[in-house]
Amino acid sequence: MITLGYWNVRGLGQSIRFLLAYLGVEYNSKVYSTAEEWFGKDKNNLGLEFPNIPYIIDGEFKLTESSAIPIYLLRKYKRADLLGFSNDGSYSEREVRVAQLIGVIKDIYKETIPVCFSPDFDKIxxxxxAKGEVLLKKLVSFLGDKEFLLSTLTYADFLLYEVLCYYKYIYPQAITPTLTAYMNRFENLPGIKQYIANPSINLKAFLPTFKSTWSGPQ
Structure with a gap:
């Protein structure tokens, strides 16, 4: 069984957790509650080539980096269509469209996450x-009246949903009716709906409290 290791927050691990829920994959969740648990114990003792979290351990196979883990999972569970790949392995424009959207969404992350760690969070x-909202508006325009960014679900939607959750709490004026409907569709996907409804899961813990100024809604 796969083990997913990450902090006891959403952070870079949440889109992977949602993906596993959507794929219906059972996994062990190794949760790190303190810096000492990771930095003082497991970081250099798990045999990871590039020690970092999130990580997955699947038998003898070990992998880090939040950009690589979804690719492994989607290939392993034969859902490369969520990366835009064709079933027969031939080139598809859709695969580069997915990559493009992921890049745009990560650019929004770059404007979003560092703010949460700043001691001047409330001021800035x-x-x-608002800087990130400029790109977000472009994504809203791109989404239009489609159910998901490329009409049908791709991994880019998992990342966008996670960004929108930050905006929902910190900068709610950016969440348009179109985005509210989009978030509702994502939340009602098979597997994800059941995951969200699980009372043991805390989806209001976004970032580690020992590092961030804003770690989630109170």
Whole structure:
């Protein structure tokens, strides 16, 4: 069984957790509650080539980096269509469209996450989130009246949903009716709906409290 290791927060691990829920994959969740658990114990003792979290361990196979783990999972469970790949392995424009959207969404992350770690969070958050909103508006325009970014679900939607959750709490004026409907569709996907409904899962813990100024809604 796969083990997924990450902090006891959403952070870079949540889109992977959602993906596993959507794929219906059972896995062990190794949760790190303190810095000492990771940095003082497991980081250099798990045999990871590039020690970092999130990580997955699947038998003898070990992998880190939040950009690589979804690719492994989608290939392993034969859902490369969520990366835009054709079933027969031939080139598809869709695969580069997915990659493009992932890049755009990560650019929004770059404007979003550092603000949450700043000691001046309350002073700078509106200005910083407004910068990300410029790209977000382009994504809203791209989405249009489609159910998902490329009409049918791709991994880019998992990442966008996670960004939108930050905006929902920190800069809610950016969440348009179109985005609210989009988030509702994502939340009602098979597997994800059941995951969200699980009372043992805390989806309001976004970032580690020992590192961030804003770690989630109170």
């Amino acid at each position: 958050k509106d200005q910083a989130f």
